[in-house]
Amino acid sequence: MFNRETWIEIAHTVTANPLRTALTGLSVGLGIFILVVMQGLGFGLQNGVEQDFADEAKNTIWVRTGTTTLAYRGRQPNRYIELRDEDEERVTEQVVETPAASGRLSMWGSTVQYKNEQGNYPLMGVEPDFAELDLIPLQGGRWLHQDDVEKEAKVCVIGENVINELFKQRSPIGQYIILRGITFRVVGHFTKNGRWGNSMVYIPMTTMQRLFQGNDAIGSMVLSTGDRDLAGSTDMVDAIDGDLRLRHAVHPEDQRAVRVRDNQEEYAMFDRIFKGIRLFIWVIGGLTLLAGAIGVANIMAIVVKERTVEIGVRKALGATSGSILSLIVIEAICLTLISGALGLIAGVATLNYAAPYAQHDYFTNPEVNLRVTVTALIVLVLAGAFSGLVPALRAVRIRPIEALRYE
Amino acid sequence: MLALRGIEKSYPLAVGSLPVLKGIDLNITQGEMVAIMGSSGSGKSTLLNVLGLLDGFDSGGYDLDGVDMSGLSEKQAARYRSQFLGFVFQSFNLISFKTALENVALPLFYQKVPRRERQRRALEMLGKMGMDDRADHLPSELSGGQKQRVAIARALITSPRVILADEPTGALDSTTSSEVMSVLREVNASGITVIIVTHEADIAAKCDRTIRLHDGVIIEDGRSGEVVEPTANGAGSSD
Numbered sequence: 001m002f003n004r005e006t007w008i009e010i011a012h013t014v015t016a017n018p019l020r021t022a023l024t025g026l027s028v029g030l031g032i033f034i035l036v037v038m039q040g041l042g043f044g045l046q047n048g049v050e051q052d053f054a055d056e057a058k059n060t061i062w063v064r065t066g067t068t069t070l071a072y073r074g075r076q077p078n079r080y081i082e083l084r085d086e087d088e089e090r091v092t093e094q095v096v097e098t099p100a101a102s103g104r105l106s107m108w109g110s111t112v113q114y115k116n117e118q119g120n121y122p123l124m125g126v127e128p129d130f131a132e133l134d135l136i137p138l139q140g141g142r143w144l145h146q147d148d149v150e151k152e153a154k155v156c157v158i159g160e161n162v163i164n165e166l167f168k169q170r171s172p173i174g175q176y177i178i179l180r181g182i183t184f185r186v187v188g189h190f191t192k193n194g195r196w197g198n199s200m201v202y203i204p205m206t207t208m209q210r211l212f213q214g215n216d217a218i219g220s221m222v223l224s225t226g227d228r229d230l231a232g233s234t235d236m237v238d239a240i241d242g243d244l245r246l247r248h249a250v251h252p253e254d255q256r257a258v259r260v261r262d263n264q265e266e267y268a269m270f271d272r273i274f275k276g277i278r279l280f281i282w283v284i285g286g287l288t289l290l291a292g293a294i295g296v297a298n299i300m301a302i303v304v305k306e307r308t309v310e311i312g313v314r315k316a317l318g319a320t321s322g323s324i325l326s327l328i329v330i331e332a333i334c335l336t337l338i339s340g341a342l343g344l345i346a347g348v349a350t351l352n353y354a355a356p357y358a359q360h361d362y363f364t365n366p367e368v369n370l371r372v373t374v375t376a377l378i379v380l381v382l383a384g385a386f387s388g389l390v391p392a393l394r395a396v397r398i399r400p401i402e403a404l405r406y407e
Numbered sequence: 408m409l410a411l412r413g414i415e416k417s418y419p420l421a422v423g424s425l426p427v428l429k430g431i432d433l434n435i436t437q438g439e440m441v442a443i444m445g446s447s448g449s450g451k452s453t454l455l456n457v458l459g460l461l462d463g464f465d466s467g468g469y470d471l472d473g474v475d476m477s478g479l480s481e482k483q484a485a486r487y488r489s490q491f492l493g494f495v496f497q498s499f500n501l502i503s504f505k506t507a508l509e510n511v512a513l514p515l516f517y518q519k520v521p522r523r524e525r526q527r528r529a530l531e532m533l534g535k536m537g538m539d540d541r542a543d544h545l546p547s548e549l550s551g552g553q554k555q556r557v558a559i560a561r562a563l564i565t566s567p568r569v570i571l572a573d574e575p576t577g578a579l580d581s582t583t584s585s586e587v588m589s590v591l592r593e594v595n596a597s598g599i600t601v602i603i604v605t606h607e608a609d610i611a612a613k614c615d616r617t618i619r620l621h622d623g624v625i626i627e628d629g630r631s632g633e634v635v636e637p638t639a640n641g642a643g644s645s646d
Contacts, residue, residue, distance in 0.1 A: 316459065
């Protein structure tokens, strides 16, 4: 089946009419090119969104507050709802069960000095659990301890940008820096993606409250849902939401005063969206490819018609139906596979060259993975076999003597 | 060698069917040189189809070299074809993108003969036809007579027992025609049965035996050039 004669004959057919072959190949190549590029773009979009999610643990609930927009129980709107220590205590001890929780009290644009260097960075008071909730990858030193919180210790953990800009190449561990005029000791540092991640300076929540806030506000709050499933985390959201609205007299319809966001639910939603997008891409790409395969089938049908006499001669000379069938089918597969492979290479190359110019918060690393490539190749071979089979069956039915009388 | 008994065949039409062979009885012994004559529509090419195992038949019996050929599968037919039969066609039907040598070697390819062996035997056969100096030429570079010699070499390469020639001189001038006929006579002299379908009386005259077909039945069968009695069993329609 795969011997020298077969290849010589395939090479002959393919080169006998180069323009026709090229145009047919183009339709298949373009189909696979579109499929690959669209898959890549789909993955790029997904990567971007997933990276955004990767900044935080997926099984977290984020609680934020704001001013009320609706009057409720005799209270006027425009009242600021502030989360305090008691809210966190009550929510984590009475309302829901959670393996990890932390407040997030931030002060943006805080002046940070180290020797003669200084810069503005966001300062954030957090609790020890925050590292696992916000997935902070520690590069050196240690994270904040419970002990630091209890003693209101003046210690901080800083991001890579702070090191690069203030410490240059020196190790920051054990060094003293001045945060908003107060001296802190650097105990750890980290590298984190995301817009602000690397510029953060984390200190214990209690220290933040005592030195810079003056009360027991905790800013916002983040809780882990543990290993709860989506339904479990949704129950948790409802419980927290209900409790806070009750305690702070917030109207149930007030969208701004209390906002409880479930990462797991958002992730599930994005996941559904991306499944939809991927399916859509496959359908579009598949149909484009189908159009290409039909083109190949069409050309093969013409080839069979052109070669009717030749096929008749071959039969008279002892060719079996199988050998005729495989000749045509292999030819079609070769045509689709070669042009498809070129389309595939072109698609991957385009993505690789275009990727650096197409970075965006919600679009990173447009790539084609091995699975898509292999699937595309399998689809190609099937398309080729499909496009060869119909004309080949027609070739097999050719009656030699009639073929030989066919002028 | 070849024995047909009451072969009937009809082609389906949109409505009903068209009977083409209406009961053919024919015996051809090893080493005969036979001409099958008849006007167009007489059924002679259908008969050649059947003899050449290129098409089946509706009823009757066909023994080739003592083996019953009825109800063969496509694959079996292809095997017997390549084992027993060689074909020569009116329009030569050489494959245009293959050289003379490759054309002659093609039947051996279907017999799965190794490449070197194929080429050696093909060159030897071209030599016998006086065509070895044209081995590397494409068909388009050969004259009509040369093409037919290559075609005959191709038919002979598998050492068939029977050569079936469909109007082998139809596309040739009279000088070349007689050249080709003398090649076929030489082939016949080597003991191979030669069956020629023709409508030319002078070609038929160069054969030993002439069978005349009309309207699906044999109306004459006898020594070439002689007037013979029809063996017809009437114009009985099969359908």
